[in-house]
Amino acid sequence: xxxxxxxxxxxxxxxxxxxxxxxxxxxxxxxxxxxxxxxxxxxxxxxxxxxxxxxxxxxxxxxxxxxxxxxxxxxxxxxxxxxxxxxxxxxxxxxxxxxxxxxxxxxxxxxxxxxxxxxxxxxxxxxxxxxxxxxxxxxxxxxxxxxxxxxxxxxxxxxxxxxxxxxxxxxxxxxxxxxxxxxxxxxxxxxxxxxxxxxxxxxxxxxxxxxxxxxxxxxxxxxxxxx
Amino acid sequence: xxxxxxxxxxxxxxxxxxxxxxxxxxxxxxxxxxxxxxxxxxxxxxxxxxxxxxxxxxxxxxxxxxxxxxxxxxxxxxxxxxxxxxxxxxxxxxxxxxxxxxxxxxxxxxxxxxxxxxxxxxxxxxxxxxxxxxxxxxxxxxxxxxxxxxxxxxxxxxxxxxxxxxxxxxxxxxxxxxxxxxxxxxxxxxxxxxxxxxxxxxxxxxxxxxxxxxxxxxxxxxxxxxxxxxxxxxxxxxxxxxxxxxxxxxxxxxxxxxxxxxxxxxxxxxxxxxxxxxxxxxxxxxxxxxxxxxxxxxxxxxxxxxxxxxxxxxxxxxxxxxxxxxxxxxxxxxxxxxxxxxxxxxxxxxxxxxxxxxxxxxxxxxxxxxxxxxxxxxxxxxxxxxxxxxxxxxxxxxxxxxxxxxxxxxxxxxxxxxxxxxxxxxxxxxxxxxxxxxxxxxxxxxxxxxxxxxxxxxxx
Numbered sequence: 001x002x003x004x005x006x007x008x009x010x011x012x013x014x015x016x017x018x019x020x021x022x023x024x025x026x027x028x029x030x031x032x033x034x035x036x037x038x039x040x041x042x043x044x045x046x047x048x049x050x051x052x053x054x055x056x057x058x059x060x061x062x063x064x065x066x067x068x069x070x071x072x073x074x075x076x077x078x079x080x081x082x083x084x085x086x087x088x089x090x091x092x093x094x095x096x097x098x099x100x101x102x103x104x105x106x107x108x109x110x111x112x113x114x115x116x117x118x119x120x121x122x123x124x125x126x127x128x129x130x131x132x133x134x135x136x137x138x139x140x141x142x143x144x145x146x147x148x149x150x151x152x153x154x155x156x157x158x159x160x161x162x163x164x165x166x167x168x169x170x171x172x173x174x175x176x177x178x179x180x181x182x183x184x185x186x187x188x189x190x191x192x193x194x195x196x197x198x199x200x201x202x203x204x205x206x207x208x209x210x211x212x213x214x215x216x217x218x219x220x221x222x223x224x225x226x227x
Numbered sequence: 228x229x230x231x232x233x234x235x236x237x238x239x240x241x242x243x244x245x246x247x248x249x250x251x252x253x254x255x256x257x258x259x260x261x262x263x264x265x266x267x268x269x270x271x272x273x274x275x276x277x278x279x280x281x282x283x284x285x286x287x288x289x290x291x292x293x294x295x296x297x298x299x300x301x302x303x304x305x306x307x308x309x310x311x312x313x314x315x316x317x318x319x320x321x322x323x324x325x326x327x328x329x330x331x332x333x334x335x336x337x338x339x340x341x342x343x344x345x346x347x348x349x350x351x352x353x354x355x356x357x358x359x360x361x362x363x364x365x366x367x368x369x370x371x372x373x374x375x376x377x378x379x380x381x382x383x384x385x386x387x388x389x390x391x392x393x394x395x396x397x398x399x400x401x402x403x404x405x406x407x408x409x410x411x412x413x414x415x416x417x418x419x420x421x422x423x424x425x426x427x428x429x430x431x432x433x434x435x436x437x438x439x440x441x442x443x444x445x446x447x448x449x450x451x452x453x454x455x456x457x458x459x460x461x462x463x464x465x466x467x468x469x470x471x472x473x474x475x476x477x478x479x480x481x482x483x484x485x486x487x488x489x490x491x492x493x494x495x496x497x498x499x500x501x502x503x504x505x506x507x508x509x510x511x512x513x514x515x516x517x518x519x520x521x522x523x524x525x526x527x528x529x530x531x532x533x534x535x536x537x538x539x540x541x542x543x544x545x546x547x548x549x550x551x552x553x554x555x556x557x558x559x560x561x562x563x564x565x566x567x568x569x570x571x572x573x574x575x576x577x578x579x580x581x582x583x584x585x586x587x588x589x590x591x592x593x594x595x596x597x598x599x600x601x602x603x604x605x606x607x608x609x610x611x612x613x614x615x616x617x618x619x620x621x622x623x624x625x626x627x628x629x630x631x632x633x634x635x636x637x638x639x640x641x642x643x644x645x646x647x648x649x650x651x652x653x654x655x656x657x658x659x660x661x662x663x664x665x666x667x668x669x670x671x672x673x674x675x676x677x678x679x680x681x682x683x684x685x686x687x
Contacts (some may be wrong), residue, residue, distance in 0.1 A: 052432055085532065090613060100509075102512060140651055172465075176549075181544055181548055182544075183544075183545075183548075183578045183582075184575060184577065185575065185578065185579040185582060186513065186516070187548075188582075188583075188586040188648075189552060189586055189588065189589060191548050191549055191551075191552045191553065194470075194551040194552045194555050195548075195551055
């Protein structure tokens with residue numbers, strides 16, 4: 001995956017570049033808004049990681065400018081401003097995700113990878129998602145594994161749908177809370193874990209191969225263990 | 228000199244002066260009107276006197292002819308009064324009188340008229356009001372009255388007016404100076420107080436003299452504002468003290484872990500210390516986030532940032548989020564929420580508030596009385612013009628004397644100190660309630676704790 005990091009803090013940028021390369025991604029770095037805009041405009045990136053406060057051109061202006069040029073490269077905004085209003089402003093400017101500083105690298109990595117897989121605008125959503133022998137039909141809302149129907153609560157269905165859309169990739173607890181419940185706060189307790197373990201009981205209990213995996217220190221992943 | 232300039236420039240001085248100015252114009256108008264009236268009165272008295280004299284003289288002419296009229300005229304003309312008489316023949320030649328000739332502009336047709344007449348010596352001319360009467364055979368009789376008296380009255384009037392204007396101006400200047408000095412002195416006293424305040428003594432107050440006038444009311448209002456600012460400053464410094472204390476503790480722990488790892492020096496200890504460092508810093512970040520969120524909520528919200536929030540949906544979704552965990556921990560979990568409840572607010576903040584209350588209920592509601600089951604009840608309903616959200620547990624509850632205190636930042640009750648937490652959860656709930664124009668109250672759930680959040684309902 002090709003990532004463009006636009007960040008003026010040298011130390012933070014060096015750390016991110018190193019960590020992203022270790023995770024197997026190609027990453028370029030621009031230290032100010034104008035250089036970043038030019039690089040992003042040339043295209044060829046899968047994801048932009050944009051700091052909100054940048055010299056020469058701030059992050060929100062940069063993204064809004066790209067969107068005005070019909071450049072739809074998914075962008076994640078990094079910001080020291082972590083309040084709900086700031087997030088709303090960031091998303092309204094054309095950002096696709098928002099992460100407030102300081103963050104865990106595993107969280108950033110998971111979000112960047114989730115963004116890169118987004119379908120380009122206009123392509124129809126797949127109606128059937130498949131992971132191993134697990135099938136989720138978005139038209140009939142039916143979930144089957146090895147031909148057997150699994151009955152899920154509405155929220156469990158959405159949880160599974162989000163995991164399956166991101167099959168093979170790590171999904172963090174906050175990403176689940178954001179996409180399944182539409183809340184951005186940080187619960188004090190492990191509420192999400194209990195939901196996942198309930199879902200896991202329905203999906204995996206009666207089968208030999210587990211599909212839902214816990215990724216220590218990061219979150220969850222659904223993948224076909226056999227492959 | 229500068230004091231005088233300041234006085235002259237003051238609003239009080241200018242106001243007073245302009246009031247006196249209007250007064251002076253009014254006085255001049257009144258005096259002018261009086262003068263006109265007096266002159267009119269003199270004129271009309273003079274005419275009446277002339278007419279009466281003419282009537283008596285013509286009566287004498289009727290009874291005694293020209294001879295008798297001439298005698299009477301000669302006698303009157305000698306009397307030292309302001310009257311003038313002249314009898315002429317048909318050719319206009321003077322026969323008897325005290326003026327030398329008939330003024331050319333006067334004829335029997337002109338009625339009463341002002342004229343200049345020559346005195347007997349013919350040297351000077353004086354003003355008079357006079358009338359000429361026609362007698363048989365072309366004789367003319369002029370009767371008039373000198374206007375010297377009238378001119379003197381007018382002159383006195385003008386002098387009085389001028390004098391009174393001068394007096395008025397002097398009085399106005401003195402009065403304006405006096406008023407301006409008085410007002411300026413009080414404003415200067417206020418400025419001195421303001422200077423003391425700005426120098427940092429926030430206990431200083433503006434002087435109030437108890438007269439209840441507008442300056443006094445202004446001072447009272449400003450003093451109330453100062454008192455409120457003082458309260459806020461005190462609250463702020465208390466919060467900073469608490470923050471300093473509550474952040475020092477985890478920072479010290481963080482430093483200790485790092486130091487210990489360096490001292491021991493082996494890879495395993497380093498790894499453990501680094502993990503603990505991340506944990507501690509995550510905890511610190513959470514405290515910061517919570518403080519920022521509270522500060523933002525307390526700063527209030529502009530109406531534009533509020534939108535319609537479906538409280539029923541928020542209660543249902545947050546309850547649904549917590550229900551599995553509660554059941555896992557052995558709680559009976561009730562949700563009783565009326566549909567269609569709406570407020571003007573922020574969904575995220577209401578969700579966070581409810582999550583904080585449920586976190587607390589899970590944390591403290593587990594210390595249950597032996598004769599009670601673990602139980603959490605979440606409810607939302609409409610009560611009049613308010614939406615009431617309640618979260619109740621069967622834990623030890625909060626003693627009545629602590630029910631206000633627990634909303635303060637960083638306050639943690641004795642029984643809670645052994646558990647993880649920052650003491651900010653309920654502070655955020657209180658701040659969210661205030662932001663939405665509502666209230667939050669702790670009640671006895673007999674047994675247990677009931678938190679009652681009351682928010683104004685959206686006008687439907």
